[in-house]
Amino acid sequence: MEPRQLGHTGLRVSRLGLGTLSWGRETSDQEAAAVLKAFWEAGGTLVDTADVYADGTAEHLLGRLLESIVPREDLVIATKSGCVADPHRAVDASRGHLLTALDSSLRRLGTDHVDLWQVHAFDPLTPTEETLHALDVAVSSGRARYVGVCGFSGWQLAKAATWQLATPGRARLAGVQLEYSLLQRGVEREALPAARDLGVGLLPSSPLGRGVLTGKYRDGAAPAGSRGTGERMAAFVAPYLDSTADRIVDAVTTAADGLAVSPLQVALAWVRDRPGVAAPLVGARNAQQLGQALSAEALTLPDEITRALDEVSAPVHRYPDQDWSTL
Numbered sequence: 355m356e357p358r359q360l361g362h363t364g365l366r367v368s369r370l371g372l373g374t375l376s377w378g379r380e381t382s383d384q385e386a387a388a389v390l391k392a393f394w395e396a397g398g399t400l401v402d403t404a405d406v407y408a409d410g411t412a413e414h415l416l417g418r419l420l421e422s423i424v425p426r427e428d429l430v431i432a433t434k435s436g437c438v439a440d441p442h443r444a445v446d447a448s449r450g451h452l453l454t455a456l457d458s459s460l461r462r463l464g465t466d467h468v469d470l471w472q473v474h475a476f477d478p479l480t481p482t483e484e485t486l487h488a489l490d491v492a493v494s495s496g497r498a499r500y501v502g503v504c505g506f507s508g509w510q511l512a513k514a515a516t517w518q519l520a521t522p523g524r525a526r527l528a529g530v531q532l533e534y535s536l537l538q539r540g541v542e543r544e545a546l547p548a549a550r551d552l553g554v555g556l557l558p559s560s561p562l563g564r565g566v567l568t569g570k571y572r573d574g575a576a577p578a579g580s581r582g583t584g585e586r587m588a589a590f591v592a593p594y595l596d597s598t599a600d601r602i603v604d605a606v607t608t609a610a611d612g613l614a615v616s617p618l619q620v621a622l623a624w625v626r627d628r629p630g631v632a633a634p635l636v637g638a639r640n641a642q643q644l645g646q647a648l649s650a651e652a653l654t655l656p657d658e659i660t661r662a663l664d665e666v667s668a669p670v671h672r673y674p675d676q677d678w679s680t681l
Contacts, residue, residue: 355368355369355370355396355397355398355399355651356368356369356651357369357399358555358632358633359555359632360470360500360528360529360555360557360632360633361526361527361528361529361549361553361554361555361632362526362553362554363500363526363528363553363555365430365469365470365499365500365528366399366430367399367400367430367632367633368397368398368399368400368430368633369626369632369633370398370400370622370626370633370634370636370647370648370650370651371398371400371401371402371432371557371633371634371635371636372389372390372393372398372400372401372402372635372636372637372638372644373402373403373559373635373636373637373638374386374401374402374403374407374412374415374416374637375404375407375412375637376637376639377403377407377408377411377412377415377416378407378408378409378411378412378414378415379408379411379586380639381639381640383415383418385639385640385641386415386416386419387419387423388640388641389638389639389640389641389644390416390419390423390424391423391424392641392644392645392648393644393648394423394424394428394429396648396651398648399428399429399430400429400430400432400557400633400635401416401429401430401431401432402432402433402434402531402557402635403416403431403432403433403434404433404434404435404437404474405433405434405435405437405455405458405459405462406434406437406438406439406474409439410458410462413433413459413462413463414462414463416431416463417462417463417464417465418464420463420464420465426465429469430469430470431463431465431468431469431470432468432469432470432471432472432502432557433459433463433468433470433471433472434471434472434473434474434504434531435451435452435455435456435459435471435472435473435474436451436452436455436473436474436475436477437474437475438451443479444475445474445475445476445477445479446477446480447473447474447475447476447477447480447485447488448477448480448484448485448488449484449485449487449488449491452473452485452488452492453488453491453492456468456471456492456497456498457497460497466496466497467496467497467498467499468497468498468499469498469499469500470498470499470500470501470502470528470529471489471492471497471498471500471501471502472501472502472503472504472529472531473485473489473501473502473503473504474504474505475504475505475506476503476505476506476507476510482510482513482514482517483517485514486514486517486518486524489501489518489525490523490524490525492525493525494525500525500528500529501525501527501528502527502528502529502530502531502554502557503527503529503530503531504530504531504532504559505531505532506530506532506545507544507545508543508544508545508547508548508676509544509548511527511530511545511548511549511552511554512548512552514527515527515548515549515552515553515554516552519552526553527552527554528554528555529554529555529556529557529632530545530549530554530555530556530557531556531557531558531559531635532545532546532556532557532558532559533558533559533560534546534556534558534559534560534561534625534628534631534634535558535560535561535562535563535567535621535625536563536567536602536606536621536624536625536663536667537563537564537566537567537594537599537602537667538560538563538594539667539668539669540669541556542669542676543669543671543675543676544675544676546630547676549630550629550630555630555631555632556630556631556632557632557633557634557635558625558631558633558634558635559635560637561621561622561625561626561634561635561636562618562621562622562636563594563599563603563621564590564591564593564594565591566591566594566595566599566603567602567603567606567617567618567621568616568617568618568621569603569606569607569610569617569618571591571595571603572600572603572604572607601666602663602666602667603617605662605663605666605667606620606621606663609655609659609662609663612659613653613655613656613659615649615650615653616646616649618646618647618650619646619649619650619653620653620655620659620663622634622636622647622650623650623653623654623655624655624660624663626650627654627655627660
């Protein structure tokens with residue numbers, strides 16, 4: 355699998371990342387082991403997790419699989435801290451909480467460092483410079499090699515990245531994790547231009563439109579066992595089951611038929627090769643789903659198909675968005 359640099363740093367990651375949101379819940383220990391081994395054997399290196407995935411079980415499971423299934427040194431382990439189970443405060447990005455959470459993640463992962471440590475969300479109650487100081491401490495203490503953020507808006511990302519670049523010695527932001535797909539191109543308004551200008555690599559989450567771009571929900575279908583039918587994840591999928599999404603999915607399916615590939619391969623190749631993207635994160639729940647994602651590795655979309663997909667899914671840019679054209 356082709357490696358890519360993450361932003362303007364020396365960190366190299368596989369151009370497809372493995373997400374672990376389902377580990378410990380929808381994905382069993384045996385399935386996780388099979389997925390990780392297949393990913394590694396295909397040349398994959400970037401594995402993304404978080405301290406809140408299955409209440410820490412995903413990290414613990416990944417830690418058990420390191421060495422027994424895949425050598426630790428062969429992987430780029432990324433985790434996230436900052437989201438908390440508090441009904442009154444969903445995010446705590448204070449220095450104290452972040453560094454304590456990182457230490458807990460390292461214990462669960464069974465390692466002395468993570469390759470990429472990310473602030474899981476923006477915290478409006480904590481000064482940004484305090485949050486970013488926790489990243490500096492993590493790098494200077496050796497607990498993290500590189501740092502990044504998740505879910506930041508354009509101005510939040512620009513502020514954080516600029517702050518880190520303002521003084522030599524601070525740990526620059528290597529990556530930003532944001533949802534990005536043919537069904538969700540909102541990052542192109544401000545966040546992606548900011549990331550590209552400031553040398554921050556984009557790690558797209560939900561690159562398959564929360565599964566909708568595979569085509570399995572076409573014509574009102576609801577496949578048994580899919581996230582769209584599950585009690586916990588149905589609301590996550592629902593926003594993309596509308597007429598706008600139907601039109602885009604139809605275009606993806608038409609392109610796939612013309613290329614004799616699957617809609618999944620077309621949708622994943624499109625986002626993987628967008629300017630500024632380092633590695634889409636695919637949350638394969640089993641080895642079969644991972645194999646489908648890996649099959650996109652050899653696909654490069656023809657320019658005319660890329661342009662057609664760009665047009666059918668184009669976001670509306672209104673004043674004062676980046677490159678706005680509509681008042």
